[in-house]
Amino acid sequence: MSPDAPPVVALDGVVKRFGERVAVDGLAFAVAPGEIFGLVGPDGAGKTTTLRMLAGLLPPDAGTIRVADTDVVAAPEAVKARISYMPQRFGLYEELTVAENIRFYADLFEVPRRVREERTDRLLAASGMTAFRAFRAGKLSGGMKQKLGLTCALVHTPDIVLLDEPTTGVDPVSRREFWAILYRLRAEGVTILLSTAYLDEAERCDRLALLSAGRVLHCDTPAALKARMPGAVLAIMTGSGRAARAALDGQEGVGRALLVGGGLHVVVDDPARRIPQIRASLAERSVPVGDIAAIAPGVEDVFMALVADASPR
Amino acid sequence: MSTGEPDAIVVDGLVKRFGAFVAVDHVSFAVAPGEIMGFLGPNGAGKSTIIRILCGLFAPTEGHVRVSGIDVATDPEGVRARIGYMSQKFSLYRDLTVLENLTFFAGIYGVRRRARAERIGYAVEMAGLGGREGQRVATLSGGWQQRLALGCAILHRPRILFLDEPTSGVEPMARRRFWDLIHALAEDGVSVLVSTHYMDEAEYCDRVALINHGRLVAVDTPGALKRAGGGRPLFVIEPADLGAALAALAGAAGIASASVYGGTLHVAAADPHYDAADLAALFAERGVEPGRIEPTAPSLEDVFVDLVASDTRTGGRAA
Numbered sequence: 001m002s003p004d005a006p007p008v009v010a011l012d013g014v015v016k017r018f019g020e021r022v023a024v025d026g027l028a029f030a031v032a033p034g035e036i037f038g039l040v041g042p043d044g045a046g047k048t049t050t051l052r053m054l055a056g057l058l059p060p061d062a063g064t065i066r067v068a069d070t071d072v073v074a075a076p077e078a079v080k081a082r083i084s085y086m087p088q089r090f091g092l093y094e095e096l097t098v099a100e101n102i103r104f105y106a107d108l109f110e111v112p113r114r115v116r117e118e119r120t121d122r123l124l125a126a127s128g129m130t131a132f133r134a135f136r137a138g139k140l141s142g143g144m145k146q147k148l149g150l151t152c153a154l155v156h157t158p159d160i161v162l163l164d165e166p167t168t169g170v171d172p173v174s175r176r177e178f179w180a181i182l183y184r185l186r187a188e189g190v191t192i193l194l195s196t197a198y199l200d201e202a203e204r205c206d207r208l209a210l211l212s213a214g215r216v217l218h219c220d221t222p223a224a225l226k227a228r229m230p231g232a233v234l235a236i237m238t239g240s241g242r243a244a245r246a247a248l249d250g251q252e253g254v255g256r257a258l259l260v261g262g263g264l265h266v267v268v269d270d271p272a273r274r275i276p277q278i279r280a281s282l283a284e285r286s287v288p289v290g291d292i293a294a295i296a297p298g299v300e301d302v303f304m305a306l307v308a309d310a311s312p313r
Numbered sequence: 314m315s316t317g318e319p320d321a322i323v324v325d326g327l328v329k330r331f332g333a334f335v336a337v338d339h340v341s342f343a344v345a346p347g348e349i350m351g352f353l354g355p356n357g358a359g360k361s362t363i364i365r366i367l368c369g370l371f372a373p374t375e376g377h378v379r380v381s382g383i384d385v386a387t388d389p390e391g392v393r394a395r396i397g398y399m400s401q402k403f404s405l406y407r408d409l410t411v412l413e414n415l416t417f418f419a420g421i422y423g424v425r426r427r428a429r430a431e432r433i434g435y436a437v438e439m440a441g442l443g444g445r446e447g448q449r450v451a452t453l454s455g456g457w458q459q460r461l462a463l464g465c466a467i468l469h470r471p472r473i474l475f476l477d478e479p480t481s482g483v484e485p486m487a488r489r490r491f492w493d494l495i496h497a498l499a500e501d502g503v504s505v506l507v508s509t510h511y512m513d514e515a516e517y518c519d520r521v522a523l524i525n526h527g528r529l530v531a532v533d534t535p536g537a538l539k540r541a542g543g544g545r546p547l548f549v550i551e552p553a554d555l556g557a558a559l560a561a562l563a564g565a566a567g568i569a570s571a572s573v574y575g576g577t578l579h580v581a582a583a584d585p586h587y588d589a590a591d592l593a594a595l596f597a598e599r600g601v602e603p604g605r606i607e608p609t610a611p612s613l614e615d616v617f618v619d620l621v622a623s624d625t626r627t628g629g630r631a632a
Contacts, residue, residue, distance in 0.1 A: 041484075043484040169401075170356075171354070173618055173621055173622075174355065179573075187555070198485075199485060200612075221575075222575060259493060262534060304485075304486075304489070
């Protein structure tokens with residue numbers, strides 16, 4: 001990754017309306033070559049619409065989009081050789097084998113015959129699927145299907161890969177393998193944009209754009225976003241999470257509370273000051289309580305603090 | 314979570330074979346009343362098979378399963394009357410309203426006409442559907458549809474709820490609201506068994522059971538699993554050159570694994586006494602600048618991936 005290099009993807013003032021609804025509302029961000037860039041946000045934030053506009057599949061109503069030195073708005077077809085787009089439901093042919101699916105996409109992308117064999121072998125090896133060449137795609141697990149989808153999407157060696165929620169429904173072991181493939185692509189200089197609804201996954205990206213209602217609310221590295229989180233997260237151990245939450249509701253300096261296994265996570269402005277206050281009010285209401293300690297916020301906590309509070313309900 | 318009452322679910326030596334394939338391999342665990350038990354495991358590990366046996370849909374090949382005190386092998390109908398079940402592919406009538414769906418499912422569950430209004434009121438309240446009763450399902454977002462599916466699954470006031478990947482593909486805020494409902498049900502004494510692929514959700518459970526190749530690999534609270542962590546010290550390093558750092562670590566003595574994580578590497582040591590100074594010495598010897606080296610606590614995902622890998626390697630003999 002070279003953050004000072006000119007961006008390989010740049011959007012500015014992008015607007016997309018569907019009838020009355022404004023799906024994307026003045027969107028602007030830039031992605032450096034070789035970056036893994038995550039679009040994070042609730043349903044309807046504009047993640048899929050943005051990826052489709054980047055892929056040249058959907059024209060914006062206003063704004064500029066440049067991808068790989070191409071003006072996508074003016075020449076949507078020109079960008080297609082340089083990118084690969086994997087939608088949420090990638091079109092695999094379930095009746096065809098793994099190798100046949102790859103060959104189909106190689107034909108579609110007009111990959112020259114002489115490089116096809118070598119490339120297929122290399123991609124299958126990289127995704128750990130060599131042994132599954134002759135398997136019918138319909139028989140693969142969810143994680144394997146996603147890896148095959150990615151393999152098909154990479155067969156024309158794109159510079160930029162656009163992935164729409166690529167790991168939804170994929171188990172953690174397969175998800176790690178999927179990410180290992182993405183990191184290898186990054187090491188080869190490929191730029192990756194992906195959307196995700198899962199915030200543990202967002203932590204794996206180099207940079208994130210937190211989207212809400214078609215706009216970028218925050219854009220930075222996961223670590224920098226966490227540093228922007230106002231206040232701190234306290235873990236309160238208690239067997240009566242709901243009673244504890246009710247007791248703390250509306251208290252000064254105590255914000256959002258989340259029930260977790262074994263207790264409650266609450267956001268507070270100042271842990272040193274609020275821990276004794278919380279202990280006192282729980283004791284007053286006879287809510288049994290164990291340890292209370294500050295914990296490191298996850299991207300999810302940050303997301304809730306920075307995005308959820310800014311979003312219309 | 315309360316104790317003192319008999320366990321809501323008791324699974325003892327459960328085996329399920331489909332022909333020669335062993336889908337469930339001597340699994341034993343118990344779930345207390347009001348407990349939220351998470352079910353984690355790779356696809357095909359046997360989670361859904363266990364849930365279906367607990368629902369009385371498959372008969373066990375061996376072992377005993379009691380749900381709400383009833384043996385599922387002898388009285389599957391009795392079990393089904395006491396449980397609620399919701400899967401990721403829940404079915405709702407999209408052209409009907411929220412209230413019409415609830416009324417329809419109340420009929421399916423055999424809720425008596427006299428009790429119907431009260432039960433629908435309970436489901437609307439528990440699932441947080443108030444104000445949406447007249448809305449057509451097709452016009453609801455995924456998160457709302459999910460809550461309605463949960464509402465339909467609790468109309469007969471089950472004491473035990475099985476949720477099979479209930480939040481797959483639902484956005485974060487809706488997912489959190491859904492989990493608030495699950496916690497509310499648990500505080501009312503409902504036992505919840507929920508399968509998920511997401512570690513943030515596993516953290517919301519009282520305990521999690523990790524399944525691999527039909528075997529129960531671990532069952533404990535998320536906190537205890539992370540503290541145990543496979544006994545491997547874990548470090549985060551932030552090298553300027555990820556590739557060079559990875560190459561330096563490849564095959565190095567004392568290093569169990571190194572994986573890329575954003576702009577950092579997560580390095581697991583094989584020896585429990587390995588420390589940051591050892592790691593710094595290793596990099597110095599190889600002439601690679603590791604950047605910041607910080608010991609870190611393993612995430613639940615680290616523990617999960619580690620336990621699954623070692624179980625798969627040993628075929629369950631180490632577990």
